[in-house]
Amino acid sequence: MSSSVIRTLGLKKYFSGQTKALDGVDLDVRAGEFIAVMGASGSGKSTLLHLIAGLTRPTSGEVLIEGHDPAGMSDNALTRFRRRRIGLVFQRFNLIPHLTALENIMIPLLAEGKNRKNAIKRASELAGTLGITGQLDQFPDTLSGGEQQRVTLARALSLDPAILLADEPTGNLDSLSSQRICEILDRLCRDEKRIILLVTHEPSVAVWSKRLLILKDGRLIADRPTSDFQDAHHLAAAYQQAVEDRSDKKERKCAE
Numbered sequence: 122m123s124s125s126v127i128r129t130l131g132l133k134k135y136f137s138g139q140t141k142a143l144d145g146v147d148l149d150v151r152a153g154e155f156i157a158v159m160g161a162s163g164s165g166k167s168t169l170l171h172l173i174a175g176l177t178r179p180t181s182g183e184v185l186i187e188g189h190d191p192a193g194m195s196d197n198a199l200t201r202f203r204r205r206r207i208g209l210v211f212q213r214f215n216l217i218p219h220l221t222a223l224e225n226i227m228i229p230l231l232a233e234g235k236n237r238k239n240a241i242k243r244a245s246e247l248a249g250t251l252g253i254t255g256q257l258d259q260f261p262d263t264l265s266g267g268e269q270q271r272v273t274l275a276r277a278l279s280l281d282p283a284i285l286l287a288d289e290p291t292g293n294l295d296s297l298s299s300q301r302i303c304e305i306l307d308r309l310c311r312d313e314k315r316i317i318l319l320v321t322h323e324p325s326v327a328v329w330s331k332r333l334l335i336l337k338d339g340r341l342i343a344d345r346p347t348s349d350f351q352d353a354h355h356l357a358a359a360y361q362q363a364v365e366d367r368s369d370k371k372e373r374k375c376a377e
């Protein structure tokens with residue numbers, strides 16, 4: 122078995138000493154895993170992604186990415202490490218409006234010191250993979266939501282990261298564009314052995330993953346192979362049940 126690429130140990134993040142956004146999460150992720158993270162709003166999903174990306178530091182516990190602890194790096198080292206090893210895709214596309222799609226995809230490449238010619242070559246290759254070659258000269262506000270998200274994805278993949286963290290990447294998309302993004306993510310895992318950690322509240326998106334994590338009140342309450350579920354309806358029902366079971370147990374414990 123290959124070793125973990127992402128490992129979290131007793132990971133906690135408390136805000137203002139009161140809010141337990143994440144309350145002790147242990148997780149091991151291996152190369153090529155496609156993982157969906159589900160949970161109610163406020164259950165700690167984004168916090169988990171932010172901690173893995175080193176965008177925020179844990180209150181206690183540890184994150185190890187390929188054996189490195191982002192919390193122990195200087196800001197400069199962390200920025201470089203993140204740029205090279207971790208691609209980030211969020212619900213809001215965060216594209217720069219006055220740059221074309223091509224120029225947006227090229228940003229990390231130029232920031233890493235690649236020359237313009239090589240950056241254009243790499244950006245064009247990615248645009249081909251993601252099916253947006255015809256849109257490269259357009260500005261973001263002339264693109265559909267699905268196209269904008271594919272530009273964001275191309276930008277996140279430009280430096281060939283081992284890990285792609287996606288926070289509700291299909292949240293603003295119609296169901297067809299959403300499924301198209303899922304197909305691309307699936308391919309990135311299968312063919313390129315990238316890790317995808319995808320936060321979503323949509324069972325029709327989560328069902329594309331191979332492993333389902335459910336968070337509740339900052340704790341991991343389920344970690345199951347997605348093959349346990351026949352389809353998105355079945356996954357949605359199992360998700361509801363996991364969340365409710367946990368509430369029942371908590372209530373019973375309080376009553377005892």
Ligand code: ADP
Binds near residue numbers: 140141163
């Ligand atoms: P989710 O992504 O599952 O909706 P989050 O990880 O965003 O949940 O948030 C988990 C909890 O932590 C919530 O109660 C949220 O209000 C709180 N939280 C998140 N970020 C901050 C912050 N920067 N300051 C204070 N509280 C925060």
